[in-house]
Amino acid sequence: MSKTRRRPIEELDKRLSILRMEDKPEIIERLAEIKTYNEFKAWAVLKLAGLSYLPKQYLNIINKRLRQEYGKLTVVYIDLFAGSGLNKIKGYDKPFLGSPLLVIDRASRASYQFDKLFFVDKSREYIKALEERIKILSEYDEYSWIKGRCFTIPKDANEAAKEIASKLNKIKYKNCLIFIDPYKWQIKRDSLERLLEFHGDVLITLQALLIAKEIGKHNSSGLKEETVEKISEFFGMSESRWRKLSTEDSVKEEYIKIIKEHKPFVVDIKVKSGGLYRYYLIFASKRSNPPWKNWILRLKNLVESFSGDIAEHCIERMYGRASRLDDYFKKQEKKIKTKTKYTTLDNFLN
Ligand SMILES: C[S@@+](CC[C@H](N)C(=O)[O-])C[C@H]1O[C@@H](n2cnc3c(N)ncnc32)[C@H](O)[C@@H]1O
Structure with missing residues (x-):
């Protein structure tokens, strides 16, 4: 976060210029020559604006506090719903960095970089585009550190979580930054818990309002059997228990309870998308009183002062x-x- 105090609109504008790689137009142009994108509404950039603050802070702290303590420490980034690496906002044609490339870009500015990066998406087309974009980035000096460190997995996130966990379990000293960004309930509780076991920090997008609304629908008129099964796996509980979670707050509180079983320090950041719609970014850490507590609380205040409407206006200004x-x-x-x-x-x- 900037030391000089900017107003939220100026701070978000600056974050969006990072997502647009405005300081390196020739690189984003090359990345955009691959014509596969994820497409979102303007408010989706808010979670990426939030994510953009984490890698540098995380890596600098790990380097300062843990690497010296443990010597050989493997530092890992896991992106379980990675997408294609570039996103487009509906109605605009200029692309924005997606989570994998954003994290690589931000990590490049830290005092030490990740040793391994895992990118998962069940779409083969997105993974192929992402692989090509990673290759392009690695040709530039500032990103050449990613060579041989990126692993792409074109699979369902739950299968991939098992695969990644079994690889990482062979490494004695490791610390992970994990980003989990599903559309709704695509991550099962057992997969989530598998990853929460690792030392390190995690940022999760939780669509609490959408999920609560679906549960409300189920209570009044019933959902498809397949959806009922997905929700049961998401919460790791029986239908009769999750049926009671028909408000946004109850979904959020239940999810935080699950996370707290593994990571005692949890901060929920409310992201206002525009209109009445909103979602949460949940940050969790293994330490109950992490040294970056005040930093993350400041980040919460900052991101909560952003909104989908402000994001849309900043994007309009860019255009x-x-x-x-x-x-x-x-x-x-x-x-x-x-x-x-x-x-x-x-x-x-x-
Ligand atoms: C919200 S987008 C994530 C975008 C990316 N994190 C970003 O912010 O740039 C969700 C992604 O998850 C992928 N996806 C959906 N279901 C999945 C699953 N079960 N396993 C893995 N990936 C999945 C989609 O193909 C899509 O690219």
């Missing part, structure tokens, strides 16, 4: 559709005024 960041506040004022007008009219009609 020249809005000229200044401050136009965002004018737009908001206008919105509020229009709303007030309608409310008054409603009151009058009633």
